[in-house]
Amino acid sequence: MEPIAPLVASDHSAVCALLRDAGLPSTDVQAPAMPDFLGVRTHGGLVAAIGLERYDGAGLLRSLVVAPGQRGLGLASRLVDALERRAKADGLPRLVLLTESARSFFEHRGYAVVAREQVPAEVLRSEQFRELCPASAACLSKIL
Numbered sequence: 001m002e003p004i005a006p007l008v009a010s011d012h013s014a015v016c017a018l019l020r021d022a023g024l025p026s027t028d029v030q031a032p033a034m035p036d037f038l039g040v041r042t043h044g045g046l047v048a049a050i051g052l053e054r055y056d057g058a059g060l061l062r063s064l065v066v067a068p069g070q071r072g073l074g075l076a077s078r079l080v081d082a083l084e085r086r087a088k089a090d091g092l093p094r095l096v097l098l099t100e101s102a103r104s105f106f107e108h109r110g111y112a113v114v115a116r117e118q119v120p121a122e123v124l125r126s127e128q129f130r131e132l133c134p135a136s137a138a139c140l141s142k143i144l
């Protein structure tokens with residue numbers, strides 16, 4: 001089983017390519033933020049990633065992506081578990097996310113739909129909430 005590892009600045013272009021290919025926002029992903037991402041590498045390169053943005057009162061889970069040829073193997077589930085452990089260790093009380101494409105994936109992992117008014121103000125000011133994710137995206141949250 002390939003290990004999950006924090007990403008480094010040189011992973012930036014590979015993360016953005018995975019996100020773009022999956023139709024997810026990548027324009028706000030910066031190379032210096034790579035240590036806030038976790039990923040899975042095979043001999044062929046980076047095949048999965050997930051990111052955490054830390055805010056007052058909550059973490060924003062973002063950019064969960066698995067390369068098409070690697071889906072259905074449990075990689076996303078392992079990445080979500082690892083990110084939750086990391087966020088909890090950092091003292092974040094809950095995670096928040098926006099999704100258009102994977103709502104039931106997260107609901108099966110203990111996340112519940114919440115109104116945006118219930119989301120901490122600092123998270124609402126993130127680029128994901130302000131600009132990049134359409135209003136139609138579902139907002140989900142999980143207490144850690």
Ligand SMILES: CC(C)(COP(=O)(O)OP(=O)(O)OC[C@H]1O[C@@H](n2cnc3c(N)ncnc32)[C@H](O)[C@@H]1OP(=O)(O)O)[C@@H](O)C(=O)NCCC(=O)NCCS
Binds near residue numbers: 072073074102105
């Ligand atoms: C969603 C995604 C990350 C899942 O990755 P994965 O490694 O295949 O997921 P896992 O193997 O850990 O989990 C598979 C389970 O999730 C379910 N699942 C997979 N993709 C799903 C989706 N888009 N919506 C709902 N459920 C999904 C599978 O049916 C399977 O269910 P089971 O455990 O009951 O059998 C992957 O399909 C992907 O990268 N999609 C494109 C990008 C995307 O939508 N990201 C989410 C943005 S918030």
